Amino acid sequence: MSEVAQVGSLNLTTDVLVIGGGPAGTWAALTAAAKGVNVVLADKGYCGSSGATAPSGTGVWYVKPDEKLREEAKASRFLMGGQLAEHRWMDRVLDRTYENMNKLGVFGYPFPVDEQGNPHRRGLQGPEYMKLMRRLIKKAGVRILDHSPALELLADEHGVAGAAGVHKQSGKTWTVQAGSVVIATGGCAFLSKALGCNVLTGDGYLFAAEAGASLSGMEFSNAYAICPTFSSVTKTAFYSYASFYHEDGSIVEGASSKKGRSVLARHLLEGRQMFAKLDGAAEDLRPLLRVAQTNFFLPFDRLGIDPFTQAFPVTLRFEGTVRGTGGIHITNESCGTAVPGLYAAGDAATRELICGGFTGGGSHNAAWAMSSGSFAGEGAAAYTQSLGQYAARRSPVGCSSSTLIRQEMRPGAAAKTEEYISAVQDEVKPYQLNLFRTEQGLTSSLNRLDGLWKEQRNREIQRSPEGVKAREAEAMTATARWMYHSALARTETRGMHKREDYQVTDNSQHHRLISGGLDKIWVKTEAVNKERVLL
Known part of the structure; x- marks a missing residue:
């Protein structure tokens, strides 16, 4: 990796550039570095503490390689997702997630143990997880650019070859020319104030589309999470223990069913205030829930509310594609896009291949982040290595569809x-x-x-x-x-x-929807690989 000093700017040349420093980005960087290539990672925030995973606990789709357990795991959300997931992709993700979670134990992640001393590897605490991932990629030689959001990709006639951005704290610009790029910028929560989502604004989608890539499953993007009105923590899983009430204390019928969020939404649309109480959680379970999701309970503790015995006001907070499944369309098993040299991972990439049109928080999302990150890191490293001597001869230009200038914007x-x-x-x-x-x-x-x-x-x-x-x-x-x-x-x-x-x-619409374009949006269908679909 070479560095050229210029006044007010940073210019780097590397093999693989990863944009985004959450679990998908750090796994991509770690995996690419393990292939012997130089890696730069640029994060909009501080790698290790920004993004949706870092401040939260999350379940992980971790299933032992037992045929019966794996089949049950794959079937668990297949129908809910509209039968759009693919059998082979689910197998690949389950395999890689199992492998990566076991690696985390070797790397030093403090998994809890049961009475027999066996580690419990079906969940991760975000702060410990991302702190470890930052330490691992630094040890692997990855150069981290913190507080350095990208503004555009760079490309030439052969494909994507880097990115350019700005360091938010100093205002200095940066440019990284690279053999390949992994977009791991997360989904888009539209600045709805969901915890950790302030950096997730769909930037990677726009960058990819400007470079010529397409998107898939963007209709599966209307995820809303149940949330206390006084909190930004959106951990909907805990509401499986909840009863929902009107202001007069009467039960909200149907709010605890699979259609619960729609029921709550209709009541909220009528201007009615909704309340919840986690009164379905057994006494012996409550301390475990507090340990599993510490930050869920902090807002309650500050206000002196016991959510297990006292009703509290709730609303629905929009999470868009962070808990939706749409994202950048990937075209091969290395999570590559249709644009040479461009890869996508985590929430930035479509998750339809393992979830179809439905997912929740954690679990499949966490598994997809670490597995797709690994696939993309391997693919990007291999692509760069295939360029050989031609990598150094490229002269890419910016892909931004807007005019980016150096002088100050208008008042x-x-x-x-x-x-x-x-x-x-x-x-x-x-x-x-x-x-x-x-x-x-x-x-x-x-x-x-x-x-x-x-x-x-x-x-x-x-x-x-x-x-x-x-x-x-x-x-x-x-x-x-x-x-x-x-x-x-x-x-x-x-x-x-x-x-x-x-x-x-409608069974005749059992297909994916691929979309793209900037000034004029287009949408077309793509067949689901039926040979690989779990039926």
Whole structure:
């Protein structure tokens, strides 16, 4: 890896660049480095403490290699996901997750042990997990660029060859020319204030599309999590122990069923306040829940509320594709895209291959992050090595569809960016638009979103921290448009995608929806690999 010093900028050359420092990004960096290549990792925040995983505990889809257990694990969410998952991909992810979780034990992760002294490896505590991953990649020789969001990918006629961005604390720009790039920037929660999601604004989706990649499953993007009104912690699994109440103390019928979130949403739309109480958790289980998800209970403790015995107000917080399954379309087993040299992992990549159109928090998501990160790291390293002497002869240019400038943006630009962000949130957060979808609602939102996109396309964006916010606004606008165009094209209810005007599943639509484009969005179908589908 060579470094060239220039005034006010950092210029690096490396073999593999990883954009994103969560579990997918760090596994990609660790795996690529193990193949003997030089790796740079650029994180929008501080690698090890930013993102959705770092502040939370998470379950992991960790299943021993027992045929019966594996078949049960694969079947557990297959129907809920609309039968879009593929048998071979689920096998690959279960195998790699089992391998990686065992590696974490060897690397020193403090798994709890049972009475027989056997480690319990079906969950991870985010702070310990990500602290360990940062330490491991540094030990492997990975150069970490903290607080260094990317602004665009770099490419030439042969494919993607790096990225450029800015260091938020100093304002200095950076450029990394690389043989290949792994996008591990997470999903898009549209700045809804869900814990750890403030950096997850769909940037990677936009970068990939600008380079010529497509997306898949973007209709599966309307995830809402049950959340106390006074908290940002969205751990919906705990609400399986909850009863839900109206303000007068009467039970909310149907709120504890599989359709519970829709029931709560309809009541909230009516302006009714909803309350929950975790009164279904047995006395001996309550201390274990506190240990498993410490941060879930902190807001309650601060307010002096015992959530097991006292009712507390709840709402639904939008999480978009962080708990949806849509993302960058991957075209091979190395998590490569259709663009040479470009790979995607974690929430940035579609998770349909193992979840179909439905997933929850943790479990499959955590397994996908570490396994797809590993696949992408291996693929990116192999691709760079295949370039040989040609890697050093490339002269890539920026892929941004917006004009990125070095001079200051016009007065009022920051305020305008906030207006765009708020306007996009107005289209994706309301239950009546995104959870209960209709042709009329989707079409009306798209008209407004298309107008927002056109307005932003005429702006010049500075290579600065302020410019990062402007690019985030663009990414959120683009993500919403891919979501709603895909949702409009799927005229049925499947997985988490629910159409009020098409309330049943249509077997003739048992396919994926691939989307792409910037000024003009396109959507097409792709067959599910039926030879690999669990039936």
